[in-house]
Amino acid sequence: MTGGREGRVAVTMPQLGETVAEGTVLRWLKQVGEAVADQEPLLEISTDKVDAEVPSPAAGVLAEIVVGEDETVDVGTVLAHVAPGAPSPGQRAEATGAPPVEPAAEERSPSPPSGERSSPPAGGPRHRHSPRVRRLAHDSGVDLASLTGTGPAGRVTPDDVERAARHAAPEPVPSPEAPVSVPTRAAPQRVSTAAATEPLPSLARSSAPAANRAFRTLVAEVDVPAAQWVGSSDQASVPVPGSAAAAVVAAVAGALRSHPSLLAPGAGADAGDLAVSWSTGSGTTSCLLSQAGELNVGGVAQRLLAGATAGEPPPGAGFTVSLLQDTDVLFEVAEPPPGQVATIVFGTPTRRVVVVDADGSPGIAIRQRSSVALSHDPGTVSREAALAFLRDVVRRAHSRA
Template sequence: MPVSVTMPRLGESVTEGTVTRWLKQEGDTVEVDEPLLEVSTDKVDTEIPSPAAGVLSRIVVGEDETAEVGSELAVIAGEGESTGGGEGAPQEQQEAPAEAVEPATEPTAAAEGTADQVAQDEAPAPAAAPSGEGTAVKMPALGESVTEGTVTRWLKQVGDTVEVDEPLLEVSTDKVDTEIPSPVAGTVLEIKVAEDETADVGAELAVIGAAGGAPAQAEPESKPEPKAEAKPTPKAEPKPEPKVDEPTPGTSYNEPAAETESSAQPAKTEQAAQPSAPTSAPQRPAQGDGEEVAGYVTPLVRKLASEHGVDLSSLSGTGVGGRIRKQDVLDAAEKAKAAPAAAQPAAASSAAPAKPAAKPQPSGKRGTTEKLPRIRKAIATRLHESLHEMAQLTTVVEVDVTRVAKLRAQAKDSFQQRHGVKLSFLPFFALAAIEALQTYPIVNARMDLEGGTITYPEAEHLGIAVDTERGLLTPVIHNAGDLNLGGIAKRVADLAERTRTNKISPDEIAGATFTLTNTGSRGALFDTPIVPSPQSAMLGTGAVVKRPVVVNDPDLGEVIAVRSMVYLAMSYDHRLIDGADAARFLTAVKERLEAGNFESELGLA
């Protein structure tokens, strides 16, 4: 029985998604849960698995097309089955264009054998439109609220030959970085939007013509007559080099062509203009390109490999069908870092006496100007609006966490064995803050000044600020009040890891009612956090440091002792939360931490 593949719900506020790439084509066999297609929203890029095993009989929504949540994307039939719009319907649709073309192009009509090819070439190109000189490549829709994108890098240059679905350029928005594939095979005739320039959705980015520079049409390979129409741009005498289509080891189609490739471009276009040549279409290498080595590689994996200098061709994928996953790239990068580190002690033992550490080298960005990343622009806009929307005030208290430090040192080994994560100070701060929120719900509330209301959430949804390469992101521990110390520690570690590796879902970075930021992780004593709207308060935890303080000993009275101390700074909306309310909340957190009654949570009681 045919099974319909529908657009899943990819977030609380997400109503539609854009199909960025089909990993399977019509007629391909798929297994249950095997990746079927990639979908992008303004929050996340993800793969949609196949809900059933069978044959992909029909694709309803093409690449770069947008579909609403719940709408049909494709149909999967069992072996030997067919659907009303399955394999039978496409065949009729493929034959019809061939009959319609014959009267309009009498001397140069395509042969019957190429009719199917014509339909296949035209079908997967929803983001491209024919122009006077070729096929236009347009900026696709990259999310519900995304209206424009910035071209960060062209992977092909004018005159380069491209294949269908071969990565053509990289585009960045404030939500996602992705690659735009070529909708047709041919030659890049014109680039209309340069690198670092921004274009609206639907704007024309480039023009792709046939291999010799003519419009991208399906020519019969057996006819030599069209040779005159496929003239390359007049250049110097071409130099036929047998290796122009094979990049040197270590290069890939994800990077701009090398100097030798651009110099041999006339030879490539001349070869493409001769239909009699058996290798008129360039063959992509099996070495140096991770996509050929282990099937399709997602744009995120390619970008991650480029950032870490990992050669995809050297990896063995652990995903379905041997596909290379993000974790494979990260593991390879860690091994590459570990190798020099292991060799360093041996070299140091045979070297001369250690010299003073070298002076840090200045950053290569000194004296330069770069374009503002879209994610940084979005963060700046939100924080600026937050400061102007509310009257923010910060209150700071000093907390003695010596008892917590002793418990942590005593239980950290057994805690890691039992829960699989390291025990830091952050879970203690989080648990104390959650308990204080339950006692003083005004800190967890939000105010609607125009509506004249105060809303008290029914649960504590704790946001955890995470430092990533893209900027500061805040995943959320929903219903944090239901978790104990171990549960909070595991959730913090899990969310932080998946946020840094871009595996977080849209719902997991939305809905916080109170946020905790660990500014002390980089040694800061305290700062004044900016409360993210519509929340009303945010707590910052400083570095835990040992210093001499005055303590009251039952036997000796007031004495000076070395204690583990930390500053807690809470910023809040003073329109809703009075200073006394903030002080009561912070005092409750302080007393909970200084009492140090966490033995039962750590299994020490």
């Protein structure tokens, strides 16, 4: 078939931006022989700058497709021809040169209901997701294509993602490996993965019953401010966390706001109390921070000072952070407390030699650093979600160091 038949209207590749010279046909939304309304989208195209729909220049029938899907042509190239006027069986036959593949013309309305076009192909890109939804899905490892949106027009809402994250099927428990031993001075690993079936006793929870739950631990390192970690204060009878410790606690609190799937179920993104515990000469001291995600470092430091109480943290917290106080211990693998799905233990900061980027070439620097050991229940928290959370903690801690 050739174009240019009398009465037909040519559809050309549009000029979408001054510097765009060519475009690619992504998908035909109409097939040859189908009725099309004036300005109704005929096809989707892609250029260097934008993806766009090309509307029909006239009402009638799509008479001929000249450029097929995935073909790239110059701006101005004829893509198709539309035969103006109401569709008729004869027209269709003439146009296609083949029996119509669709049901008889009289069953079709001249302008298809818009719902026909808006129903997306399976897994198609029709639904756009907001940045918040995409971030939540990414952080919690939820596949957006698998969700049915409950928002307006079927949009996936943040609540939909969080619900899916909570109900995600438990992952298979990683095969047990040799329990992690605590190395005294091993080369620090940037991020290492360890699976343990026998949790090591934690300083903070040495008296906790051995539930023997399986959990997984990811360990990273963070720069911390060269300030007091845990030490004495005029305002407290026990050693309390200083501003270096407050900085990493604030990093965790901030990251939890973006990663609510790491909180104990039911804690809620804002309502989750953050338990912080550290050991002192006479035992464990702890503090429960409510609304910790709203606080800056100074606020966290003040609340830790004001709220320090002898003993283990009370139950009911959404997440627990432990602060080690032993420079001989590189990191500690601790079991999440009962009811919680994850916990973090920060190692005592020490000065370490690190390789840094100095104007493009490697250099050596001395940094004050801590280990961050994130242990989590693999049945509730995916490895991807845990890793995303850990990275967020490190990023936030670095922005404060």
